[in-house]
Amino acid sequence: MWRKWEFLNPRPFACKTNTLPLRHFPMYAIMTLNQNLFIPAKLLNNQLKSTLIAQLITLTEGLPFGNVGSIIMIINIDNQKLYGKILPGFSSVLFKVNFQAVVLKIFKGExxxxxxxxxxxxxxxxxxxxxxxxxxxxxxxxxxxxxxxxxxxxxxxxxxxxxxxxxxxxxxxxxxxxxxxxxxxxxxxxxxxxxx
The missing domain is CATH 2.40.50.140 (Nucleic acid-binding proteins)
Incomplete structure (x- = not known):
């Protein structure tokens, strides 16, 4: 589901005595993710790119994304690999969209x-x-x-x-x-x- 973690403000692994323990991983991270989007045939026009972006934001921002965490904000969309796949028997086209997002990940013990x-x-x-x-x-x-x-x-x-x-x-x-x-x-x- 994801390919890599890029940590925002990584914290050290050690902790001082008589203080709260520090986290091993940051709470927020930039992750590269992908999402399958089904676009109806009637929306296949010259504004397809903005339709894909709008649907991606609607389906992901502010919601949990599997066990990855909660997507706070989409910051980048890979525009070079936006190729659709026509599915036999369906009136929709499947797009696999790769994007980068700021993700909130909460761990047990935090x-x-x-x-x-x-x-x-x-x-x-x-x-x-x-x-x-x-x-x-x-x-x-x-x-x-x-x-x-x-x-x-x-x-x-x-x-x-x-x-x-x-x-x-x-x-x-x-x-x-x-x-x-x-x-x-x-x-x-x-x-x-x-x-x-």
């Missing part, structure tokens, strides 16, 4: 910042762009007490609380790629995690 969208009796729902994160009560610090009447979490012996639209730092425990979004299970029961 620590990211997210915005709290909802708090329920089951836990916290947060989002970081296309990534939807659920933090179960099991993975919330024992110092936090849930108050259902106000839908917030309060710290014991403190006035600090987590409520809707707060920014939290969480660790990704598991990922699931869906058609229109990426879902994750997160944790804020660790050092340096929680409300920012």
């Amino acid at each position: 620590i990211i910042d997210a915005i709290v969208k909802n708090i329920t009796s089951f836990g916290i729902f947060a989002s970081a762009g296309i990534l939807n994160i659920f933090i179960s009560n099991k993975f919330i610090s024992q110092d936090l007490i849930s108050q259902q009447s106000q839908t917030l979490f309060n710290f014991k012996n403190s006035t600090i609380n987590i409520k809707k639209n707060d920014i939290i730092r969480c660790k990704i425990l598991n990922l699931k790629y869906n058609t229109g979004s990426i879902q994750a299970i997160g944790c804020i029961d660790d050092k340096y995690l929680g409300k920012l």
Whole structure:
């Protein structure tokens, strides 16, 4: 599905003591990908190139692309290899389009910042762009007490609380790629995690 990674701002592999661990791979990368596009025969005219670009952007930008990650933006399209293939029995032409895109790739164990969208009796729902994160009560610090009447979490012996639209730092425990979004299970029961 992809041919190469070009890393944006690669980070070192070592980490200092008493700090958050640094990532081995950057969160954003430029990748060379390809996509098959089916163009109906009625759109085979002198504006075919702009039709291909529009359909490519519609099908890929802002959406997960297999297990590669989420395509943020298409930055280059290979115009020299835009040859169509007529498929017997179909009224469409198949184009295999090669392109470069900025891709958001999230890994298990990564620590990211997210915005709290909802708090329920089951836990916290947060989002970081296309990534939807659920933090179960099991993975919330024992110092936090849930108050259902106000839908917030309060710290014991403190006035600090987590409520809707707060920014939290969480660790990704598991990922699931869906058609229109990426879902994750997160944790804020660790050092340096929680409300920012």
